[in-house]
Amino acid sequence: MSAPAGVGEQVLRVDWPQCRARGLCAELLPERIALDEWGYPIVLGPVPRGERTLAREAVAACPRRALHLRDA
Amino acid sequence: MIRPSAFVDVLPGPLLLSGLADGPHLRAHLARFGRLPEPGPEALLACITPLALRGRGGAGFPMSRKIETVLRHRGRRPGRHPVVVVNAAEGEPASAKDSTLLDVAPHLVLDGAVLAARALGARAVHVVTSADRPWVGSAVEAAVADRDEPGIRWRLHEAEARFVSGQARAVLELMAGRPGLPATTWTPAAAAGHGGRPTLLSNAESFAHLAAVVRWGPGRYAAHGTADEPGTTLLTLTTPPAADGGFVGGRVVEVEHGDPAWRVLDAAALVAPLLVGGFHGAWVHPRDVPGLRWSTGHLREIGASLGAGAVLSLGDGSCPVAETARYVGYLADESAGRCGPCRNGLPALAAEVRGLAEGADTRRRVGELTGLVRGRGACAHPDGTARMVTSLLTTLEDHVEDHLAEHCACHADRIVGIR
Numbered sequence: 001m002s003a004p005a006g007v008g009e010q011v012l013r014v015d016w017p018q019c020r021a022r023g024l025c026a027e028l029l030p031e032r033i034a035l036d037e038w039g040y041p042i043v044l045g046p047v048p049r050g051e052r053t054l055a056r057e058a059v060a061a062c063p064r065r066a067l068h069l070r071d072a
Numbered sequence: 073m074i075r076p077s078a079f080v081d082v083l084p085g086p087l088l089l090s091g092l093a094d095g096p097h098l099r100a101h102l103a104r105f106g107r108l109p110e111p112g113p114e115a116l117l118a119c120i121t122p123l124a125l126r127g128r129g130g131a132g133f134p135m136s137r138k139i140e141t142v143l144r145h146r147g148r149r150p151g152r153h154p155v156v157v158v159n160a161a162e163g164e165p166a167s168a169k170d171s172t173l174l175d176v177a178p179h180l181v182l183d184g185a186v187l188a189a190r191a192l193g194a195r196a197v198h199v200v201t202s203a204d205r206p207w208v209g210s211a212v213e214a215a216v217a218d219r220d221e222p223g224i225r226w227r228l229h230e231a232e233a234r235f236v237s238g239q240a241r242a243v244l245e246l247m248a249g250r251p252g253l254p255a256t257t258w259t260p261a262a263a264a265g266h267g268g269r270p271t272l273l274s275n276a277e278s279f280a281h282l283a284a285v286v287r288w289g290p291g292r293y294a295a296h297g298t299a300d301e302p303g304t305t306l307l308t309l310t311t312p313p314a315a316d317g318g319f320v321g322g323r324v325v326e327v328e329h330g331d332p333a334w335r336v337l338d339a340a341a342l343v344a345p346l347l348v349g350g351f352h353g354a355w356v357h358p359r360d361v362p363g364l365r366w367s368t369g370h371l372r373e374i375g376a377s378l379g380a381g382a383v384l385s386l387g388d389g390s391c392p393v394a395e396t397a398r399y400v401g402y403l404a405d406e407s408a409g410r411c412g413p414c415r416n417g418l419p420a421l422a423a424e425v426r427g428l429a430e431g432a433d434t435r436r437r438v439g440e441l442t443g444l445v446r447g448r449g450a451c452a453h454p455d456g457t458a459r460m461v462t463s464l465l466t467t468l469e470d471h472v473e474d475h476l477a478e479h480c481a482c483h484a485d486r487i488v489g490i491r
Contacts, residue, residue, distance in 0.1 A: 013258065014448070015256045015450075016256060016410070016411035016412065016413070016414075016448065016449050016450050017254075017255060017256055017410040017411055017450050018256070019411070019412055020412070021412055036413065036444055037444075038412055038413070038416040038417075039412075040412040040413050040416075040448070042448075070258065
């Protein structure tokens, strides 16, 4: 499903116990986040450099602070 | 609810279970082995690294790498003493080897913990046992009371009886005074564990192997097993739990790596599906059971792994589809319910596998759901559950076909009682 991350790439990681399926991440970053049938995020591969700002915005928008952007 | 057996047989073995006749007491232990040596970290690593000693809690992580990580982080954090944790929470009800080991040879396990603590400079050694096997906690308490180790503080904990209690981060949560449930971490315990300190958290059997290597010497340890996988491993051999969910009987044996399985399995087990690695493990096809060997490499070739050494045979004629449905139902109930995909996905998966057991071809949906839960939780509970279910559909595909065609030995009326 998700391609392996390359050097210097970043990945989105979900703090699962924190996540309550609010779905803001998928609205803000549909390129990288889909929702499963229960509304929980499915991360679609690593974040390319060009998407970093958008990814940071999605991370900041999570009301549960459940989304994290980390070095691969 | 599935519960561990209260009575388990234990047979003498080559190393860990070689002192069975002498009893569990410290005096007998010291009469056999003498004073515990105190190798420094380099000497300890030099002992175990060539033996490729792996953890016995299920993940099979190399012990030497864990120890190296603790040492590295100890160096960076002056004044922050490492912590040693002996994990015998044994949440898997099909497994009884850690509990049994602490019952019959507690000092070998505690030796391993002290060896590690001395080498790492840890002052506190925590031992975590399970609430549904209270005699194990008592055995540890008695053994610890007999020992005299200046500078070592023993701390005993009792984990709640649930499947995920033994997961490393759940154990650390318990030690921190919070509910012992899995929590998110992106750092290994060896780097930042109990109170943020570098923590050597390993399974009880793993510590006994550490002690065995030092007590007997690497040469005599490696005289057992194979060149690639020296030493021995403990197995819990069981059959399906009774209708009320309780495992009945069971046997703990110590086998050498590479040993053929027929030496410890009975005749009926040699022609029946075998679940290797417990409820997070994988089914082995009956055709592969007679040639099965207890070797990580060999098991990998047939899509299985030893896990924590729980081996469940359907030699009683139970149907693997009905049994899998029952176990997945149990695993869904055992979800801590903290992570959405597990909380929602496992009950959905359990319902579909139950549908399969009742004769509906739900395989496609089962495949979807296993894909949806995998890798999406704070612990490996969804992954392990998905692994067992997937092995039913792949390894035992022929049996599933027979089951759906009603050619399976188990007839529909026999499975109405599942859960």
